[in-house]
Amino acid sequence: MSDVPASRVGWPDPRVVEALERVRAGKPLTYGLTNYIAAPLSANMLLAVGASPAIGGIPLGAAHFATIAGGAWINLAALISDTPELLLETARAANAASTPWVLDPVTVGAGIEATDALAAQLIDLGPAVVRGNASEVVALAGGDGATKGVDSTVSSEAAIPFAKSLAQRTGGVVAVSGPTDYLTDGVELVAVPGGHPYLTQVTGAGCSLGGLVAAFAAVVPDRLQAATAAHAVLATAAERAASRTRGTGSFAVALVDELSLLGVA
Amino acid sequence: MSDVPASRVGWPDPRVVEALERVRAGKPLTYGLTNYIAAPLSANMLLAVGASPAIGGIPLGAAHFATIAGGAWINLAALISDTPELLLETARAANAASTPWVLDPVTVGAGIEATDALAAQLIDLGPAVVRGNASEVVALAGGDGATKGVDSTVSSEAAIPFAKSLAQRTGGVVAVSGPTDYLTDGVELVAVPGGHPYLTQVTGAGCSLGGLVAAFAAVVPDRLQAATAAHAVLATAAERAASRTRGTGSFAVALVDELSLLGVA
């Protein structure tokens, strides 16, 4: 994979602009099982791009939501509120309804056996997109990711071959977040430059990307293009937000502002 | 109902101003079972008007909190963290202690049978106020609400006759949120104009209104007046916030600012 030159994609690439227009026009119901630390920001970021988020695992309703949604995402840190069974049931319901779903493997490789085992089961269910940091993707692909709590200890570039191998296994797309994001369907490699280090200092900004990818996948059939557009939109909003703020608190606010204005104002 | 002309109420109607003054003076303990997406903003909005919020279902403590609180609210999306039994137990404890409580029927009519069944049980317990969007109120009243996830697909005006019928059934007030909010006790109809479309693009802003109504109901005995004042206060704060912000992120921040300053500065 490292011998395949990555194409670089960012705003205002016409495919990215068009993908965002589709989200704003389609207002896709985007259903997420995620954690309560990231949930408020994730919902606000989804609303800012025009999607219609619904978050949280109602035991008797999760499968229903995964069925009626345009896209879904499952963040492993949902385990702080939801059972492993609910995550699996939601993924299966999404598959049965052909709802594209995103797996965000938070804390995989951090040393929790039960989480790693659940992640392996979810991978077997074929997520349309896996989105994680480098450590998590390496760990998912069977390498030594050495996740530190919820943070990565591996560079995005080092994770590329693992991402390729994982994408070939799932038949979907794998996205690695980092200073430059890399996305691959197992063959093609795309690089999304930009973003800002502050994204790693705002809780839930990375987790929210799982939701954005799900929203874009709801309206853009090509999974690599959908995931790439979501990453490019966030990277651009982050750059613009950082340029007019002086700390991580106002950056988080400006990030939502810029997402709500991108391609509109 | 549609033949009863609605009286229009907004800030600085003296009854609204006085109601807010009572909240600031009384600092009512306001207890909520709500969802973790809306909870932080709900708590901050309650603190901003001077109330003392406590949120979340401690299994052995929810009934106690409903008993000692001045007002309570139950948001059906609490089911992502709490059991149906806890919601029912909390409503019964509130009734036993004569604590006015608000039902926010999030996702009613979205197709989840268990949620719809629980909502019907809660309606039978006689909430002081039901506050929802048009789809939810229509669905609760037995019409075809066709809720899309958590969003409404029906206009507020179309929901008015359903709101009236529902209020007559509960013996309380029913409030329908929309571009213009409508509130009724089954006889009188009040319209609260204003607000801002951004309110629908900030997660939890609608849910927070359930908490505000509970806080106002804790200190204003007339339920229609309490609910109306809460809606008018939020609508006014939203207008002021929108006038000085440029995106949905800073709008959410300014909304809390304006609530904290209304009638004070």
Added chain:
Amino acid sequence: MSDVPASRVGWPDPRVVEALERVRAGKPLTYGLTNYIAAPLSANMLLAVGASPAIGGIPLGAAHFATIAGGAWINLAALISDTPELLLETARAANAASTPWVLDPVTVGAGIEATDALAAQLIDLGPAVVRGNASEVVALAGGDGATKGVDSTVSSEAAIPFAKSLAQRTGGVVAVSGPTDYLTDGVELVAVPGGHPYLTQVTGAGCSLGGLVAAFAAVVPDRLQAATAAHAVLATAAERAASRTRGTGSFAVALVDELSLLGVA
């Protein structure tokens, strides 16, 4: 205790500055069981001072996180999501791994027997630091705290003798938050002046302090010094934030900004 004059400590006391530098350099993994109302702000405040937060009770992973973390905190309002057993198991795992942990006794003394009983068990496990408001500390020490929901009804000064007695019992530090914060190891008494009343009007600001103390305790061996530095850092950031904002919404944002800039810019 009231006959021991308190030493006053604040920014830029060299011990406080050095403690913050250690957090920024060490990026300690700081693990928290807290409530979903406070969790997003707590995580953002920890990220702002350079720590690496992980929050939430994964049933099969909490003990693991407490073991690998540099510091941990347990907030009793975690009971809205987690079981009493998980809190106890986490505290025991932290003890076994010599991970210093902080107990935040939210709602102790508010009249919930189960919560009070759990708090007593946790106290017996010897938290490195107990951090609460005056009512909670008084109630924990066996006095009549009369907590109103989650708010204090007792002055910080009145809580000092109770804090001293509690510290002697736990063998750790007890910190009482208020207009002036007081901290004691049972012998020495430290006062941290400053802060701002807005801290009590932003949900989770107090709860976040439990996380900050855990992060500082991860890198500063002297517990009293660690806890004092965390309090002084928050008090200073709060003062700076209040000086450039006009409501509680923008104050919360500026608070994170100032934490992220303190000692850096």
